[in-house]
Amino acid sequence: MEQKKLHYGDIVDLTIESTGFEGKSVARLDGLVIFVEGAVAGDVVKAKVLKAKKKHAEAKVIEVLSPSKERVALRCSYFGTCGGCKWQHVDYQSQLQFKHQHVIDAVERIGGIQDAAILPIIGSEKNYFYRNKLEFSFSDKEWIIEKPETTDDLSGSENNNSIALGFHVPQRWDKVLNIEECFLQSELSNEILNTVRAFAVEEHLPAYSQETQSGYFRNLVIREGKQTGDVMVNVVTFEDIPEAMKKLSGVLTKKFPEITTIINNVNRRKSQVAVGDFENVYYGEGIIHDKIGDKIFQISANSFFQTNTLQAEKLYAVAKEFADFRPTDVVYDLYCGTGSIAIYISDAVKQVIGIELVESSIQNAETNAHLNGIENCEFLCGDLKDLLTKETEWKERYASPNVIIVDPPRSGMHPDAVEELGKMKAPKIIYVSCNPATFARDAQMLSHYGYAVEKIQPVDMFPHTYHIECVGKLVLKSV
Numbered sequence: 001m002e003q004k005k006l007h008y009g010d011i012v013d014l015t016i017e018s019t020g021f022e023g024k025s026v027a028r029l030d031g032l033v034i035f036v037e038g039a040v041a042g043d044v045v046k047a048k049v050l051k052a053k054k055k056h057a058e059a060k061v062i063e064v065l066s067p068s069k070e071r072v073a074l075r076c077s078y079f080g081t082c083g084g085c086k087w088q089h090v091d092y093q094s095q096l097q098f099k100h101q102h103v104i105d106a107v108e109r110i111g112g113i114q115d116a117a118i119l120p121i122i123g124s125e126k127n128y129f130y131r132n133k134l135e136f137s138f139s140d141k142e143w144i145i146e147k148p149e150t151t152d153d154l155s156g157s158e159n160n161n162s163i164a165l166g167f168h169v170p171q172r173w174d175k176v177l178n179i180e181e182c183f184l185q186s187e188l189s190n191e192i193l194n195t196v197r198a199f200a201v202e203e204h205l206p207a208y209s210q211e212t213q214s215g216y217f218r219n220l221v222i223r224e225g226k227q228t229g230d231v232m233v234n235v236v237t238f239e240d241i242p243e244a245m246k247k248l249s250g251v252l253t254k255k256f257p258e259i260t261t262i263i264n265n266v267n268r269r270k271s272q273v274a275v276g277d278f279e280n281v282y283y284g285e286g287i288i289h290d291k292i293g294d295k296i297f298q299i300s301a302n303s304f305f306q307t308n309t310l311q312a313e314k315l316y317a318v319a320k321e322f323a324d325f326r327p328t329d330v331v332y333d334l335y336c337g338t339g340s341i342a343i344y345i346s347d348a349v350k351q352v353i354g355i356e357l358v359e360s361s362i363q364n365a366e367t368n369a370h371l372n373g374i375e376n377c378e379f380l381c382g383d384l385k386d387l388l389t390k391e392t393e394w395k396e397r398y399a400s401p402n403v404i405i406v407d408p409p410r411s412g413m414h415p416d417a418v419e420e421l422g423k424m425k426a427p428k429i430i431y432v433s434c435n436p437a438t439f440a441r442d443a444q445m446l447s448h449y450g451y452a453v454e455k456i457q458p459v460d461m462f463p464h465t466y467h468i469e470c471v472g473k474l475v476l477k478s479v
Helices: 092-110 187-202 242-255 309-323 340-348 359-371 384-389 393-397 415-424 436-449
Strands: 011-019 025-029 032-037 044-052 056-066 133-139 142-145 156-159 164-169 172-178 217-224 231-237 261-266 278-283 287-292 295-300 330-334 351-356 377-381 403-406 428-433 451-459 469-476
Touching: 011 032, 011 056, 032 044, 092 436, 092 451, 133 172, 133 187, 142 164, 142 172, 164 187, 187 217, 187 231, 187 242, 231 242, 231 287, 242 261, 242 278, 287 309, 295 340, 295 359, 309 340, 309 403, 309 428, 309 451, 309 469, 330 340, 340 351, 340 359, 340 377, 351 359, 359 377, 384 415, 403 415, 415 436, 428 436, 436 451, 436 469
Parallel strands: 032 056, 231 261, 330 351, 330 403, 351 377, 403 428
Antiparallel strands: 011 025, 011 044, 025 032, 044 056, 133 164, 133 217, 142 156, 164 172, 217 231, 261 278, 287 295, 428 469, 451 469
């Protein structure tokens, strides 16, 4: 049978067969594979073709003709527009199954690993209100979506001379959706969001405009200590206007006694980042605290902390269990960030040496170690690749590691770093990954140095998204 030729804009009826990479579902039409956004395995849908190539096409659902048994009712009215919860229409247990299969597919197809035990996925106890941080953006032009269910580009209109506070339309940093309710952080977060927007409108304080390089409000960042109850409100502005911030702080602290600190980051740069050139503290200490296990962590406005506190504890507990530490162990914690894993495992080992590129993260790590009275953690600042290949004098100060923990970014480890890691011949490597594909790639490279993946534990940190973390235990089988 001749394969059907599709073109952009074609409307086709499809039966969805499965869920593929990055959460896109898979259908076939006359032998042509079509990746469909917004569908669920088992759906029969009407879809609009967005891209058409010789071997595959991409499409987006515009109508569900017959829903899958795995499809559920939407909770959020903004679904499909802000890009934050792309799987909210999928039953949570089905989400876990899809994510578990994604780990299996990556390990087997990319890593060529066939005999590792892939344990049942650990789901999140909270499917909603699980994030401890949310970042909202201001705009002087509210973007109003027009019929998002029938379009591929979220086309709409701008409400000029307005103040919008919410999320950017996916891939459109110049367009902001006005959000009044989000189910990712907390009810308190929503109330603070709406109060800050109302204050901006009432006080006639404009949102920052990239076009004119003028305005006041840029971002609102809310951080919560999920285990402590601490709440930080960080208002990012283009100008430093103490009178405005003092008035806003008064409004917020009177209405929300739960708030423990209020900060103003002033960002005079063109770049759209929620980090200031300097910051002023208007209420509280300028920091909050949260806990992972029995360890407490200090969190500043711009420091990194695991976004899902409750699941981070489960993730770290798996890493600790896989490592099976002894009191005499020396551990290298590579890509250590703010030292949360190092501090979490410190009571089980002799010494932990953490390595991280970002200097502010190292400072946070040292502060958190001191806060917990920990003296057996040391942190080094530098590029891991260089510290393992060229700037190696630090190794002379420490014993060889019994266990190495790596927690790299989504891109995985640099090949040179993998090579040096393999040459170190540590008996065990515990690989904490936020991307199964790069984990599988790096594990395959480490197999050339005698390492075998013994077991893998998937952990869901971000419900209603296609992202999945996993912890892999690699054991040195040959030298």
